[in-house]
Amino acid sequence: MKQSQLFTKTRSEAPKDEVSKNSELLIRAGFIHKEMAGVYVFLPLGLRVLENVKKIVRDEMNKIGGQEMMMTTLQPKEIWEKTNRWDDAVVDNWFKTKLKNGTELGVGLTHEEPFVDALGEYIQSYKDLPILAYQIQNKFRNELRAKSGLLRGREFVMKDMYSFARTEEEHNMLYEKVADAYYRVYDRLGVGQITRRTFADGGIFTKKFSDEFQTFSDIGEDTIYVNEEKKVAINKEIFTDETLEKLNIKKDDLVEKKGIEVGNIFPLETKYTEALGVRYKDEKGEMQPIIMGCYGIGISRLVGVLVEIFGTEKGIVWPESVSPFKVHLVELSQGDEVLKKKATDLYEELISKGIEVLFDDRDARAGEKFADADLIGIPHRIVISKKTEEKGVLEYSNRITTETTGKTKEEIIEILK
Amino acid sequence: MKQSQLFTKTRSEAPKDEVSKNSELLIRAGFIHKEMAGVYVFLPLGLRVLENVKKIVRDEMNKIGGQEMMMTTLQPKEIWEKTNRWDDAVVDNWFKTKLKNGTELGVGLTHEEPFVDALGEYIQSYKDLPILAYQIQNKFRNELRAKSGLLRGREFVMKDMYSFARTEEEHNMLYEKVADAYYRVYDRLGVGQITRRTFADGGIFTKKFSDEFQTFSDIGEDTIYVNEEKKVAINKEIFTDETLEKLNIKKDDLVEKKGIEVGNIFPLETKYTEALGVRYKDEKGEMQPIIMGCYGIGISRLVGVLVEIFGTEKGIVWPESVSPFKVHLVELSQGDEVLKKKATDLYEELISKGIEVLFDDRDARAGEKFADADLIGIPHRIVISKKTEEKGVLEYSNRITTETTGKTKEEIIEILK
Numbered sequence: 160m161k162q163s164q165l166f167t168k169t170r171s172e173a174p175k176d177e178v179s180k181n182s183e184l185l186i187r188a189g190f191i192h193k194e195m196a197g198v199y200v201f202l203p204l205g206l207r208v209l210e211n212v213k214k215i216v217r218d219e220m221n222k223i224g225g226q227e228m229m230m231t232t233l234q235p236k237e238i239w240e241k242t243n244r245w246d247d248a249v250v251d252n253w254f255k256t257k258l259k260n261g262t263e264l265g266v267g268l269t270h271e272e273p274f275v276d277a278l279g280e281y282i283q284s285y286k287d288l289p290i291l292a293y294q295i296q297n298k299f300r301n302e303l304r305a306k307s308g309l310l311r312g313r314e315f316v317m318k319d320m321y322s323f324a325r326t327e328e329e330h331n332m333l334y335e336k337v338a339d340a341y342y343r344v345y346d347r348l349g350v351g352q353i354t355r356r357t358f359a360d361g362g363i364f365t366k367k368f369s370d371e372f373q374t375f376s377d378i379g380e381d382t383i384y385v386n387e388e389k390k391v392a393i394n395k396e397i398f399t400d401e402t403l404e405k406l407n408i409k410k411d412d413l414v415e416k417k418g419i420e421v422g423n424i425f426p427l428e429t430k431y432t433e434a435l436g437v438r439y440k441d442e443k444g445e446m447q448p449i450i451m452g453c454y455g456i457g458i459s460r461l462v463g464v465l466v467e468i469f470g471t472e473k474g475i476v477w478p479e480s481v482s483p484f485k486v487h488l489v490e491l492s493q494g495d496e497v498l499k500k501k502a503t504d505l506y507e508e509l510i511s512k513g514i515e516v517l518f519d520d521r522d523a524r525a526g527e528k529f530a531d532a533d534l535i536g537i538p539h540r541i542v543i544s545k546k547t548e549e550k551g552v553l554e555y556s557n558r559i560t561t562e563t564t565g566k567t568k569e570e571i572i573e574i575l576k
Numbered sequence: 577m578k579q580s581q582l583f584t585k586t587r588s589e590a591p592k593d594e595v596s597k598n599s600e601l602l603i604r605a606g607f608i609h610k611e612m613a614g615v616y617v618f619l620p621l622g623l624r625v626l627e628n629v630k631k632i633v634r635d636e637m638n639k640i641g642g643q644e645m646m647m648t649t650l651q652p653k654e655i656w657e658k659t660n661r662w663d664d665a666v667v668d669n670w671f672k673t674k675l676k677n678g679t680e681l682g683v684g685l686t687h688e689e690p691f692v693d694a695l696g697e698y699i700q701s702y703k704d705l706p707i708l709a710y711q712i713q714n715k716f717r718n719e720l721r722a723k724s725g726l727l728r729g730r731e732f733v734m735k736d737m738y739s740f741a742r743t744e745e746e747h748n749m750l751y752e753k754v755a756d757a758y759y760r761v762y763d764r765l766g767v768g769q770i771t772r773r774t775f776a777d778g779g780i781f782t783k784k785f786s787d788e789f790q791t792f793s794d795i796g797e798d799t800i801y802v803n804e805e806k807k808v809a810i811n812k813e814i815f816t817d818e819t820l821e822k823l824n825i826k827k828d829d830l831v832e833k834k835g836i837e838v839g840n841i842f843p844l845e846t847k848y849t850e851a852l853g854v855r856y857k858d859e860k861g862e863m864q865p866i867i868m869g870c871y872g873i874g875i876s877r878l879v880g881v882l883v884e885i886f887g888t889e890k891g892i893v894w895p896e897s898v899s900p901f902k903v904h905l906v907e908l909s910q911g912d913e914v915l916k917k918k919a920t921d922l923y924e925e926l927i928s929k930g931i932e933v934l935f936d937d938r939d940a941r942a943g944e945k946f947a948d949a950d951l952i953g954i955p956h957r958i959v960i961s962k963k964t965e966e967k968g969v970l971e972y973s974n975r976i977t978t979e980t981t982g983k984t985k986e987e988i989i990e991i992l993k
Contacts, residue, residue: 164641165643166643166695166698166699166704166707166709167698168698189698194648194650194652194690194694195650195652195681198648198650199648200645200646200647200648200690200694201645201646202694203643203644203645203709205645206644206645206646224581226620227623228617228618228619228620228622228623229617229623229626230617231615231616231617231731232649232714232716232731233611233612233615233716233730233731235611235612254673254674254681255673256671256672256673256683257671258718258730259719264671266673273611273617277609277611277617277619278583280609281583281584281585281606282583287583292583292620297649297714299649299650301675301676313650313675314648314650
């Protein structure tokens, strides 16, 4: 895409009330627009990143047999009353609305109940199980405060998957399959090395732990205790002698760290399926309860996390897998039409090779172009200028390694492929 | 995908209160699940169709320079008050909700105001225009009644594009560009031949007509008057002597038809940009108003329209461009393991060639498999059975032409490519 045609521009400042690094950089670089606290528009560059994150998550969920569907935002209260999650005294972050006739509706804050309700129509016998189903959808949570940019929104994009199993063994198999897929997601996003599966509170209806995926970061809201050798991490909320005993690990062997939660998986036992009356008939014709798991990844949150982790004071640094474009081509023709033509030809050649290019063809000063490129954060950069022409090369730089060298077109294409 | 693993199943009946053909067939075939009146879950097969429609629309909008972004569902009332569209007495189909502190919020029913507000940040000079920006998003409308399945939902998926132009001439150029792109969308969906651009009411702030795209259908809610030779169509709502005179056409030259609205494009003049104070500085440094257009296509509605238009009493018939899978492979091995293996090999070979296959590998009677395939409506079908084995061919049938013939594997692959 030609940058002269992109309607967004970089800004030198974000709104004053944006205190998080992710929202500040993303707003300044023109990736998101603040609609209100915790509610952000995804502008063209931002949407490209969001969609790239979705693609990775979708791909990994499909690989383990996940079936994608799309639930609704508007929710009838009846199904939530069955699990006692409708009352504001129990669940305090609902957004609610009303039909013309006064009937109260919920604005989807999570989707366990509607998933069980919808899939229940198709589950009769043991032959219909197991099922892994998921969606990527907006969620709405009426947070009292929302000051962490994309890390904690009132409206955000989430992937939520649900498993339905016949036995505890089958449930565990599915649960571990998803956990493995989550690691592959974080690896592909470039944060696998600094993300740990972490024991956390299982809540009120299971004696098991739940599992969070925590990415190490000083700005993390969670405190976790980590043993790298044994690959164990424990959330502070369950960091008791009892837990340590259960997990057979000593307090002294653990190191305290801060983490940002980038995913969680949760054994739901039979809580929701039983409450909504969804069972299956076994081989003997007897009705049996269904064991459920739920698995969340905040898609828009991950966009924010990547900015927090990799961003510098100069701007964003996107991992290649989610970058809005593969390469940023910056021309410094400064009125030289021959040079401009050469840059445009290179742009078209790269596109013809299937490489996604943001082409800074704007009539602007070199300093402005470089500052914008730093802020936008595309990992590969090519500069074509009078200087590079004289040397008979192109200037290639890598935002991640910060290496800058002269290279031929062919060498650069080899890198980008 | 193996049909034995698809969690949905066909049903012999839809809920009693589903009176529209589209929702009845889509529910029975397992494409959608009714959450409440006018609010439907997209099940795996339905989501595939929805995504295919999105892809076509997105592709055509990108080709004309449309920049995709994603607005928010939650809306602050301030921007809507500026255009006098917040008050329920003026706009009567809002869903509204509240923040914890009591602040009222809207649940996005349309997005003119937020688009102007967001883009306004990036429009300063004449150099920043024109802009074509769009999104594909859920919309929420508090309809009193919702009985037409996907044709009129309370929650539905829409593509809405907005143009921002400096002059009337530039506006007209963009407007016609989008109209042309709309025709290409309908062509690709297989309804181009029966869809007409139709003059309709321009509303209160333009003297121009708006343009609807109407697809001929006896179940259409709109009455239109059509002259095929002159390629003119007029909505009944503006079918007056004055209109006829303006368009220079005689009443007798027009034929009355019923139409389903599948898109509309609308000149908004400067109504929203002026109300929200978004102007641009021209070459002389003077502030000038911005002329806007809006362009809608109901994505989920189109899924319903295609079922209404092409569906038969036996089931859905998908146009190839949006079908959930390219081909339905039905094996009638009836316990014959050699035949089953052969069918599975064929399934894998087709997939390896990049062909999307729904493989009915279920252990079910032939009649049930055929009835399900008819209901699901994938245009190409291959049957492999003892009978076809004896003849040394595969049975190929086409759901659209209803042709059924014996063909070799190579001949079928040629058709599917």
